[in-house]
Amino acid sequence: MATDNTLHKKRRKRSLPLWVKGISNTVFTVAITMVGLLFVTFIIGRVMPIDPVLSIVGESASRATYDAAYQELGLDKPLFLQFFLFLWDIAHGDFGESLLTARPVGQDLIRVFPATLELATVGTIIGVLLGVPLGVIAAVKRGSWIDHVARVVALIGYSMPVFWIGLIGLLIFYGILGWIGGPGRLDIFYVDTIPSVTGMILIDSLLAGDIEIFKNAISHIVLPAGLLAYYSLAYISRMTRSFMLEQLDQEYIITARVKGLPESTVIWRHALGNVKVPLVTVIALSYAGLLEGSVLTETIFAWPGIGSYITTALLSADMNAVLGGTVVVGLVFVCLNIFSDLLYKYFDPRAK
Amino acid sequence: MSNLLEVQNLSVKFPTRNGIFEAVRNISFSLGRERLGIVGESGSGKSLTGRAILRLIKKPGILEADHITLEGTNLLQISKKAMRRVRGHKISMIMQDPKFSLNPVMRIGDQISEAYRLHARASKKDARKKTLDMLEKVLIRDPERVFRSYPHEMSGGMGQRIMIAMMLIPDPKILIADEPTSALDVTVQKEVLEIMDDLVRERGMGLIFISHDLNVVSAFCDRVLILYAGRIVETCRADRLHEAKHPYTIGLLNSIPRLEQPVEHLQVLQRDTAWNLEPSVSGVVADGETPS
């Protein structure tokens, strides 16, 4: 026993640096990616044909005021120094001031982000709940009518412009049938009637115990979230199907059948248990895709999220807002990637 | 001696672009409480024969037979549900490589007790106890630890012992071992085979041992079927293998190096297309008769 213990200790000691190395490697990669991301954004900001000085001091400013502002913004310094100042500001959550709202961009982003998060999260939840079973069934009943239906559903999802189908959906379900709430997150007379805690109205209304607002919020979110869910369903069901087909060919599936397990256990416990591992990455990717897809969806549904914020800023040449929004969405993407890596390790015993 | 299993005119066919390919053609054999070896080269249909008995031929493969009778029940006529009661409970199968045949994301203990809980309708606690017992029976030293481990943490030899434990835990009547040791290191092959052999004997089970290795089969089995191109070309008692008459069997025997009879060049197996057309030899031994 004693020898066993010392052996164990020795091995752990030797493997510790490796483990540290793995983590520091990840941190390094992520840091490089983030700095690169910020650099690209910075460059975009610099080549923008908008004079940031003019937009502050106005067209009629004197030469002296212009130069003062020019220096204040640090534009006289070398480019790489400007980049570090840019990094410094962002590290402190300072994205500059928005021209449109005349408020710090950071504050604006904190205000609008929950709306996007709410939309994308509801969409992903529906997409996973429907997409995974659809993919599993399509793989198990390969070549059957349900497989073909799943394929067509996915193909349509891949081919439909979200801004168009959103309009058509509004036309039919809001304009003609009147089943759902129109654009926006709530009917106009409900807006700002409950305290904002999380910024997500579905949660806030429940926290406030206001079922009426909750129902109203549901009637507004159902179409945009449903559309996003359809896109995530299309992607998730295809990927699930292909992972399932791969797993169903494995030997351990035969083992499970030899044991006399019912087919449902073979599929949902054994095969899906293995599919879970790569599926985590797919779901994270699709979630990121929905955050992105929200740019156009929000425009259609007047959803006051980060997508609307960026597009509005774009059309009014509000550079700080555009760059701030881009950086935040990019950072969320990177974080999602790290998160999916961690989940992967959690689900796959071999990765530990 | 009564027969546990009788197989009559079993065929396995696969539709291909160039017509139907018959991987197993009209073979018949029986299994008593004995150890029956099925020997053949890859592609001879030996693994498919094993899977056909369990009705585990995947689509688009077609399984045909006059009957596959297990203790008086024709397995081809029972429902899928009833067939699942047969699998694991009456007939089990050990496969080639534990690296692939164990579920990589499930704990070993869960994988073993799963089958037992299903067939014995045992509680989780009983199943756990039984599983630990079973792990001890396959000579695993630290069952508690193995119970909690994942397959990738095990060596090949350990993996195959786990597989044996998993397949024997519901106490089946027949065990099919499909190349159980060919993925293992030579040093552990014998160990694993002995564990399997002891357990099979102890429980009075029938064993179908599928292998390409004539040496191993003749050492571990009572009777041997030689498969070639989906048919049985010869059947004989394992201890009388040297009396085999079919040129294919003789060819196989001659291509094995022997220490006591060194030769300059090992013989290369010569195949004759005429063998493909020969009718299958019956491997059936009638009840009460001793195999000759």
Added chain:
Amino acid sequence: MSIPDACPQKQITWREWLTTDTPASRRQARLSVWYHSWLAFRSNLMAMFGLTILLALVLIGLFAPILAPQDPFAQDLAARLSAPGVNGYMFGSDSLGRDILSRLIYGSRITLYIVSLVALMAPVAGLFVGTAAGYLGGWVDVVLMRITDIFLAFPRLVLALAFVSALGAGIENAVLAIVLTAWPPYARIARAETLTIRNADFIHAIKLQGAGTLRVITRHIWPLCISSLVVRVTLDMAGIILVAAGLGFLGLGAQPPSPEWGAMISDGRRFILDHWWVATMPGLAIFIVSLAFNLLGDGLRDVLDPKKSSQ
């Protein structure tokens, strides 16, 4: 032609010549492989459907002046927002009384223009980066792949938006923005292919014969990367059309009065509740074309990449 030489004794049909098991020349072997791929592709109904639609799109683009019943820019304010079939407008008219059908027909040219520019530029950029990274290895690989990862880390549409806002609105800038966001996956594919080819015996043989790096990459590695890139490009086309239309919809792509489909939807958005056809028609056009690309891509993948087709 060398066809008669290949088998001068017998009169054989093209079909027999193409399906022979014993090709007499390298060219025959290659053509035979293509023919078999085509046969496999032809039996895929959905893919053929996609191909037909795309061919029709090209023809419509080519013969737009003949096919369009009216001038796509001609306004008729008296007949504005006519419903389909009314006033002789088959698909209705828009807010300025322009014929939607004619605008759709001319709009196909813009779609084809964007698609072909992106399809030419993005994979080529990816091919350069990917093969250089894969073949040269070392720090070149590290740096190039890091850059690729940075671009991959961005959400595509958002990055394209930022680029367009920096470069200014317009079709060419939209194309450039899409290319800048579309190349990283191609670089990844090209690199992966290069890594598998790089250590092949035939590459060593060529190097021993004195071929330089540039020659190995351009003459021997590029051709082998093409087929996987082509499949990926076809599958990506639908997405590219959607991004381009999205940019147009946001007013960052083609500028008015150009009949770009995305911009047309944006135009019809204001009237969606009362005059549904203005936004619906161009949306249908986008949907059909991107569906066609998806069908074609699926079919091509089945033919060119049989390993994945079963999935």
